[in-house]
Amino acid sequence: MNDQGDIYVLDSGKYRIQKYDKNGHYLQTIGRQGQGPGEFERPVGLYLDKKGNIYVLGFPKIHLFDHKGEFIKSLVPPGFVTAFVPDGEGNIIATSYVRADRMQNFGVLIINPDGEISKKIAEFPGIPIIKGGVTFAHDYTPLLRIAAVGDKGFVYGYPLEYKLYCADWSGENILIIKKDEPYHVLSGGERDKIINERLESIKWPKNVVEEALNLPKHRPFFNRILVDDKGRIYVKRRKSVLDKSAEEIFEIFAPKGCYLYSTKLSFTPLAIKGGYLYNTTFSEETGETKVIRYRIKNWDLIKQDVDF
Numbered sequence: 001m002n003d004q005g006d007i008y009v010l011d012s013g014k015y016r017i018q019k020y021d022k023n024g025h026y027l028q029t030i031g032r033q034g035q036g037p038g039e040f041e042r043p044v045g046l047y048l049d050k051k052g053n054i055y056v057l058g059f060p061k062i063h064l065f066d067h068k069g070e071f072i073k074s075l076v077p078p079g080f081v082t083a084f085v086p087d088g089e090g091n092i093i094a095t096s097y098v099r100a101d102r103m104q105n106f107g108v109l110i111i112n113p114d115g116e117i118s119k120k121i122a123e124f125p126g127i128p129i130i131k132g133g134v135t136f137a138h139d140y141t142p143l144l145r146i147a148a149v150g151d152k153g154f155v156y157g158y159p160l161e162y163k164l165y166c167a168d169w170s171g172e173n174i175l176i177i178k179k180d181e182p183y184h185v186l187s188g189g190e191r192d193k194i195i196n197e198r199l200e201s202i203k204w205p206k207n208v209v210e211e212a213l214n215l216p217k218h219r220p221f222f223n224r225i226l227v228d229d230k231g232r233i234y235v236k237r238r239k240s241v242l243d244k245s246a247e248e249i250f251e252i253f254a255p256k257g258c259y260l261y262s263t264k265l266s267f268t269p270l271a272i273k274g275g276y277l278y279n280t281t282f283s284e285e286t287g288e289t290k291v292i293r294y295r296i297k298n299w300d301l302i303k304q305d306v307d308f
Contacts, residue, residue: 002067004022006020009291010043015043016040017031030054040056041059043056045057047086051067052066055084062092062115075114075115077111077115078111079096081096082094083145085154093109095107095109095144096108100126102129103126106143108123110171119170119171126142130212134212136209140216140220142160142216145223146225147226160216162181183219185218186216190219190240191215195210195215222235222238223237224236227272228272231304232302235250235251235253236250246267254303254305255304258306260303277293279294
């Protein structure tokens with residue numbers, strides 16, 4: 001969503017972006033399937049910078065359009081980018097796999113407009129590479145999470161530790177938020193579920209699959225970070241893979257790092273802005289995707305910070 005309230009929806013199945021105004025009226029289609037300029041092969045992520053420019057993560061490329069939807073360029077980033085935020089000056093701050101010895105570590109990188117790494121901000125332990133160069137991701141893979149904090153910078157976190165690193169666009173940390181939480185050691189049921197699901201799709205010896213999965217000793221603390229337009233940070237807690245409920249727990253922090261609230265939702269919002277939560281639903285019967293806007297009744301009562 002841009003500052004005018006226009007809504008951008010990445011329709012990965014149809015290889016396009018659909019743009020609507022704040023009232024839901026169709027405005028524009030951007031992109032299409034293909035390998036040429038402005039065309040997508042595997043679009044999985046959509047991002048807007050502070051100038052309204054549009055970035056699409058479409059493996060193996062990142063595509064850039066201006067605020068009018070006109071194609072500017074594509075670049076092939078180094079490594080495997082899992083997510084990013086653009087800084088509005090042509091650079092992107094990306095979370096990516098970083099090769100280190102026989103490991104695929106997780107790194108936070110600044111990639112310049114030419115697609116080259118200009119700075120490595122941080123690196124965290126990742127997944128071992130077994131013989132043949134194989135690694136398996138799973139529900140508890142501790143992928144780095146990242147979100148833009150308006151036009152001020154970004155926040156990122158490594159899910160195996162409950163720390164949130166708030167940085168400016170140069171990558172310098174200006175605040176670290178730490179929440180003391182007990183570790184949840186993986187149960188036998190959790191391990192069996194993840195291993196058996198992989199064994200159903202690949203007929204390898206169980207010990208080889210376990211090595212490639214490299215399950216952590218404890219459950220990741222979170223699996224999503226969002227930021228609203230007032231700079232408050234929402235951390236989605238990682239629940240057990242055995243938990244079949246629709247309920248999701250979000251912990252909310254003020255812009256200066258104070259813990260404010262915990263709340264429960266039946267879905268994971270795609271955006272939180274202007275007193276609304278935004279989500280999408282897909283109907284298998286009709287093939288339609290709907291954008292749903294939920295009003296937050298107590299939006300004006302949510303604290304900005306806590307005074308001590």
